[in-house]
Amino acid sequence: MFSFFKKKPATEAESASVFTEVAFADALPKVAPTGPERPLQEASTPPSAPGATGVQTQVPVPELTQRDGAGEPLAQPSCDQVAASEGPAAPPVTLPLGVESLPPAVSGPAPIAMTPPASVALVTSMEEPPPAPATPPPMVPPSIHPAPKPETPRAGWLARLSAGLRKTGSSLAGVFSRTKIDDALYEELEEALLMADAGVKATEQLLDDLKRRVREARVTEPQAVKALLVDAIAELLRPLERPLEIGRHAPTVMMVVGVNGAGKTTSIGKLTRHLLEAEQKVLMAAADTFRAAAREQLAVWAQRADGSGVQAAGAGWVDIVSQQGGDPAAVTFDAVVAGKARGCDVVIADTAGRLPTQLHLMEELKKIKRVITKAQLDAPHEVLLVVDGNTGQNALTQVKAFDDALQLTGLIVTKLDGTAKGGVLAAIARERPIPVYFIGVGEKLEDLQTFSAREFAQALLS
Ligand SMILES: Nc1nc2c(ncn2[C@@H]2O[C@H](COP(=O)(O)OP(=O)(O)OP(=O)(O)O)[C@@H](O)[C@H]2O)c(=O)[nH]1
Incomplete structure (x- = not known):
């Protein structure tokens, strides 16, 4: 079972510490669209910024980045400040699987225009966004199909x-x-x-x-x-063993880091699909701006039906902010600002892979973290390191190095289905006990799972 924790509504629980578990059955969605599968929307307007590619914009994003003398963006008001100046909270929505979802404690403005559920649209890191369409595209009501029987x-x-x-x-x-x-x-x-x-x-x-x-x-x-x-x-x-909490902040901003090929993009894609199923509004920042297909890879994962005919139903949607060849920190900053302005629940920044020994690239990560804080004062709320479980003791070295540089809040340990020895989690627990939010045991959507200490111990000795 996959799960994360989502804050209960203020009306139900005044205390900010009350969270409700959002659990996902392993055979995920039970809803399929009636029409043809919605394709990834292609560019319909020319790029607004040099180097920008594949622009598809559904909502206007404000002129985002004001920079200081050093070229770093100026600090933005916190969500609380934004919320204080903007209207009432959005009404509660109901999550799949009978779990009630509530608006975040501090809610931003409602999204200006909603994409059809689960479609993926691309938004470049914009200097000059094209105008929003006068009316959103018609929503196609999904038809309910009986859920396929999961095979244990x-x-x-x-x-x-x-x-x-x-x-x-x-x-x-x-x-x-x-x-x-x-x-x-x-x-x-x-x-x-x-x-x-x-x-x-x-x-x-x-x-x-x-x-x-x-x-x-x-x-x-x-x-x-x-x-x-x-x-x-x-x-x-x-x-x-600690769950990832979503909903305490509006939006929850996550920064995902790791060495090349650890599984960052794949894990972000899987996590995003789970968030979509929970009707979360997700904005991804393709901060790996020098990778040719970074945005496309994110988009494919976010949209992936994964063989089960799945399309998310309801209010969840995902957009991607990218700018090929742009400054990763600027793309991330723009995504956080846009995420706040559009009432997103979660903003996830996918950064380029790097070795902790590449000091200039580690400085780049620190800069990304700094500008996230400028865009939202209490962010990033999560700094996640993705580590390949096959790398043995080297995984512990990576955890220590990235933690020293960025103060990690969580780990995702991937490829435990491979030739992983697994004992390194014991070393991490002993020497740098950073929560493992998820483990990856394969390339499919359902292969990203919540970490359970006992299950892992049993698997290790089976
Ligand atoms: N078997 C297995 N493969 C995985 C898992 N997670 C990711 N992969 C595979 O690992 C490869 C690299 O994954 P990516 O998500 O591209 O890794 P990345 O960290 O984003 O890579 P860079 O952007 O190059 O740094 C892909 O072929 C994934 O399918 C897992 O849990 N199990």
């Missing part, structure tokens, strides 16, 4: 996770085929944990904890020790 989907992704971690699992599990609990067993276990990339500190902690549990439970069978190791690993990983 949860078991499916857990099986993929277990298969991906089998390399680790079989060597860890092999330890417990010994006949008695003795020093040799613990030594073999230590070796297996180190081989699984758990690192020295986490391995030591796990062994100490396990020995204590064995003593307290007075177990005598090696197989019983295996169950206790699952408990010990689950406890160690528990601090990483």
Whole structure:
């Protein structure tokens, strides 16, 4: 199951700390459009800025960027300031799956014009936006089709996770085929944990904890020790188990970073599809401005039916701000400003991949983070690092380096369906416990899953 947390409405819960879980069945949507699949809308007007490509604008976006002497944009008012000067909150909407969604605590203006649900339109990082159409295109009422029967989907992704971690699992599990609990067993276990990339500190902690549990439970069978190791690993990983919260801010601004090929764009695409299903209004910033097809890749993912005939129903929509060859910080700034002006729920900036050792590129990320704060004073609310689970201890190195530079708020660990050893999560939990919001266990939409410490521990030892 995939889930994130969304704030309850002020009328229902005055406290800003009350969140409701928005959970997604693994076989996602139950609604399909009647008409032909809406294609990605192509450019209908010439680019407004040099280098801008594929412009399709549905709403006017204000002249966005005022810059200071250093070329960085000037600070913008916070959402609170914007909200204070603008009208009442939008009415509550109902989420799929029977979860009530509410307007954010601080609501911005309602979107000026709504795209048909789940269509993807492209918006360039604009200097001069073309005028909005007088009337929005007619909405095509979706027809309801019976939901396809999921073939034990949860078991499916857990099986993929277990298969991906089998390399680790079989060597860890092999330890417990010994006949008695003795020093040799613990030594073999230590070796297996180190081989699984758990690192020295986490391995030591796990062994100490396990020995204590064995003593307290007075177990005598090696197989019983295996169950206790699952408990010990689950406890160690528990601090990483935290949900992503959406709805506390208007919009929630996320910045996504990582090395090349870690799975940033794919994960953003999957997350966006889930947000669309929850009728969220999402604005993506293609801040990887030197990648030729960055915008197209985001758009394809955001629009993807993923073989299940899915199109999001209701009020969710997604737009993309991009400017080929432009300044990544400027594109991101424009996206945040536009996201506020258009009443978006979430703004996600997809940044170019880079190694933490490329200091000038790390400076570029810091600049992107700074200008986001100028566009919205309390943002970014999430700085997410996407790490490839196959990279072993190198993943911990990446977590530390990106965290030192950007103060990460969350992780997405991808490719755990591959040859990942998985133990590195124990090392992360021990040495830099940053929440793992999601794990990726494949290339399909449903393969982005909420992280569960116990499930992960079980998969590691299966
Ligand atoms: N097996 C598997 N493949 C994945 C997963 N997540 C992403 N991928 C694949 O990894 C490859 C790279 O993904 P991208 O999303 O392009 O990575 P990126 O971090 O945006 O790459 P750059 O923009 O070049 O830095 C693609 O082929 C994805 O399909 C996963 O969880 N499992």
